Amino acid sequence: MEDKIWALGERFAMAAIDGNEWLGALRAMAELTGSTYGQLIGFAPGEVPFNWINDLSQEEIACFVEQERGDPNINVRVRASLSDQPFVIRSEADYRAVGRGSGFDLYREMCDAYDIMDGCQTKLLEGGGRFVGLALNRSRKDGRTDAETRELFAAIAPHVGRAVKMQIALESRGTALLNGALEYVGLPIFVCDEAGNLKAETTEASALLSAGRFRVMDGKIGLPHPRDDAALLKALARRHRQPLGFETLLLGSAGKQMPMVVDICRLPSQPGRLSLASQILVIVRSGRRWHDAAPAVLRMAYGLSAAEAEVALALGRGETRDQIAAARDTSAQTVKTQIKSIFSKLGVSREMELMTMLGDMLRR
Structure with missing residues (x-):
């Protein structure tokens, strides 16, 4: 199951790079948890900026939102998580516990009509009165969530949270961030600026941090060996000055550990944006691309x-x-x-x- 969760996490990472993939990733999450619908939703005061649910039409979703608008006095799910920190899991018992009233009764009637009465949810991130939520919505056939389903959902949620942060970091680009970008889906990817300030990372990039292959100090990405660290920072500065193309480095060789092949590219600036900071992708090759680079690595790094x-x-x-x-x-x-x-x-x-x-x- 752990392998399936990691694979799903990389599918959400794909969604962060190509916005067309969110519904497919939500559907995959629903299938893995035995649910009918997966949902990613944004809440702001008085509005719902986005509400993505697999296999429901935009008309159905818009009609639902028009009636409740994320109002915590109507929407029992919003109310249940309103004061939570990210990654607290709420489910059916919490929906029942928020109380009853005409507004809540209306919401429950709507859920019953759409056959999404049961499920579980969590906040992924919040700030400035806004938050992004993740949910499973279950049909009558699916039944209520059990402890195993909620535990699985809790394991999935941090992966989706990282993908959402990645999407926010890159949101000005929309879909197809770079020519050939989809080639890198499923790989460790860090998003940073020219000074190395880390903005977001994929699931596999987080694993490299945990393994000590990369590190973050004072919010800046780096490597354990000073020589590698300096080489990375110089490359980030070069990509800031030279926005076109990729630069490839061999980094992180230590003892009997093979070096990492790292591709670095800058995302082009977008019209109408005033930010002076660059957004740079640090892409660590793995899988097929690492395998294909193996002969060159052995020649270049070890002679x-x-x-x-x-x-x-x-x-x-x-x-x-x-x-x-x-x-x-x-x-x-x-x-x-x-x-x-x-x-x-x-x-x-x-x-x-x-x-x-x-x-x-x-x-x-």
């Missing part, structure tokens, strides 16, 4: 020859020396000599150490 890089990757995949020799149409002695050179350059002494070191490269 392996092209042949040695191919042998190292084959050995890391678990191929035997005889298999490698046959595939390369060379002798076992040649492969043995190449492996000795590879071990020396990478600082390992056994094939298992090599496989561990190359793990990220070999994980598609």
